[in-house]
Amino acid sequence: MSPAPDRHTISLTVNGEAVSEDVPARLNLVDFLRGTLCLTGSHVGCEHGVCGACTIEVDGVSVRSCLMLAVQADGTAVWTIEGLAESGRGADLRAAFLARNALQCGFCTPGMLVSALEYVEAGGTADRSAIREHISGNYCRCTGYQAIVDAVCDVIEGRAP
Amino acid sequence: MKAADFRYVRPKTLEAALSYLAGEADAMPLAGGQSLMPMMNFRLAAPELLVDLNDLSELDYVSASPDGWLEIGAMTRYRTLSAHPHLPCYAPLIAKALPHVAHAAIRNRGTVGGSIALADPAAELPAILLALAGEVVLQGPSGERVVEADDYVLGPYMTAREDGELVTKVRIPLAKDGDRFGFCELTRRHGDYAMAGCFVAASHDFEAVRIALFGVADRPVRSFGAEVALQGHRGDDADLEKAVAALTDVEMMGDVHNTADTKQHLAGVALKRAFLEARG
Numbered sequence: 504m505s506p507a508p509d510r511h512t513i514s515l516t517v518n519g520e521a522v523s524e525d526v527p528a529r530l531n532l533v534d535f536l537r538g539t540l541c542l543t544g545s546h547v548g549c550e551h552g553v554c555g556a557c558t559i560e561v562d563g564v565s566v567r568s569c570l571m572l573a574v575q576a577d578g579t580a581v582w583t584i585e586g587l588a589e590s591g592r593g594a595d596l597r598a599a600f601l602a603r604n605a606l607q608c609g610f611c612t613p614g615m616l617v618s619a620l621e622y623v624e625a626g627g628t629a630d631r632s633a634i635r636e637h638i639s640g641n642y643c644r645c646t647g648y649q650a651i652v653d654a655v656c657d658v659i660e661g662r663a664p
Numbered sequence: 665m666k667a668a669d670f671r672y673v674r675p676k677t678l679e680a681a682l683s684y685l686a687g688e689a690d691a692m693p694l695a696g697g698q699s700l701m702p703m704m705n706f707r708l709a710a711p712e713l714l715v716d717l718n719d720l721s722e723l724d725y726v727s728a729s730p731d732g733w734l735e736i737g738a739m740t741r742y743r744t745l746s747a748h749p750h751l752p753c754y755a756p757l758i759a760k761a762l763p764h765v766a767h768a769a770i771r772n773r774g775t776v777g778g779s780i781a782l783a784d785p786a787a788e789l790p791a792i793l794l795a796l797a798g799e800v801v802l803q804g805p806s807g808e809r810v811v812e813a814d815d816y817v818l819g820p821y822m823t824a825r826e827d828g829e830l831v832t833k834v835r836i837p838l839a840k841d842g843d844r845f846g847f848c849e850l851t852r853r854h855g856d857y858a859m860a861g862c863f864v865a866a867s868h869d870f871e872a873v874r875i876a877l878f879g880v881a882d883r884p885v886r887s888f889g890a891e892v893a894l895q896g897h898r899g900d901d902a903d904l905e906k907a908v909a910a911l912t913d914v915e916m917m918g919d920v921h922n923t924a925d926t927k928q929h930l931a932g933v934a935l936k937r938a939f940l941e942a943r944g
Contacts, residue, residue, distance in 0.1 A: 509671040528672035550665040551702035552770065564743065564772040570701040571773070574672055575716060618768065639854040640767025
């Protein structure tokens with residue numbers, strides 16, 4: 504008989520709320536968010552760090568949540584698309600995505616928004632090639648990226664003082 | 665597409681990490697996880713014990729030593745390294761190449777030591793180490809040892825690091841005034857693994873030239889033929905053609921996208937562009 508799975512208790516904040524759960528060591532962070540916390544906005548695409556659909560924010564930076572274990576998130580502050588939407592952070596970016604048709608099926612959108620928001624909040628400029636470079640780790644199979652770059656440019660120009 | 669079960673520990677000290685690794689045959693160290701996690705999800709790797717190094721803040725530093733070396737702790741993330749204000753002065757080649765290492769979210773987690781320990785044939789850092797004649801510092805149960813870049817990568821994903829040892833830091837000679845550097849990487853999409861890439865490091869007078877290629881063979885490699893062709897270069901473009909022709913000393917390896925012949929061609933393109941950048 505194989506031994507019982509290794510389990511660990513983790514405490515973290517998710518979207519500003521304190522969470523404490525007992526998780527198996529092998530559980531990926533994205534599966535913890537989706538399966539345990541029912542936050543299904545973060546999507547599972549490739550599960551090997553290529554597609555970017557599971558991109559979330561951990562301690563202020565974008566992270567692929569399929570390449571991080573839930574147990575590694577102990578003590579961190581995690582933000583997912585649900586929390587960003589509720590807090591209003593990046594509301595202008597979501598509005599611009601809508602206005603510019605920067606999504607069609609929507610599968611990549613939560614991860615794309617997290618990546619794009621990281622660029623905008625870091626003071627990125629409305630330089631189309633720099634924007635493309637920053638979102639190069641997020642696959643979108645609908646839009647061809649043009650409209651996404653348009654939306655990010657709109658937000659940067661709109662936020663300029 | 666989910667990792668097989670394993671036990672997990674996150675030691676607070678290097679000493680504790682080494683003792684976990686020594687205590688179990690199927691233990692693996694986990695650095696940034698940007699390569700090991702996919703390998704575990706694919707079940708190409710299935711450690712019994714995963715030793716997470718992410719609490720080892722003692723391995724997270726970038727410093728210039730008084731004897732002329734840039735020292736980078738193994739758990740330094742790409743993000744931290746690229747934000748270091750003196751990096752373009754200490755090691756211009758690393759500063760040039762870092763934006764090409766994968767994508768932002770990968771650079772936020774990926775570590776220098778992880779890349780060096782894996783020694784992916786298409787990764788930038790192991791090839792930079794070769795071009796700059798760097799050193800890898802390893803620590804194991806019986807102490808510390810230093811391996812020169814030329815002796816470090818032994819085969820595809822095979823290095824001089826032994827089981828139970830950890831890469832603790834890399835050392836790179838600090839760039840001197842007038843040193844020349846060039847870099848070119850050919851990819852299908854920005855941040856993807858290179859189809860072919862080349863680093864050139866040379867003294868100002870081209871008396872010393874080192875050329876490292878990545879993404880073209882079963883490991884990062886130097887082309888000694890190309891180096892000889894470009895040693896003492898005085899601006900004659902024929903030297904460059906000779907160097908490209910000399911790349912046949914590298915055993916090119918094709919992959920699903922490009923045959924070995926294509927790699928040969930692309931390596932020549934990358935060499936030319938990198939060399940012209942170094943020449944200025």
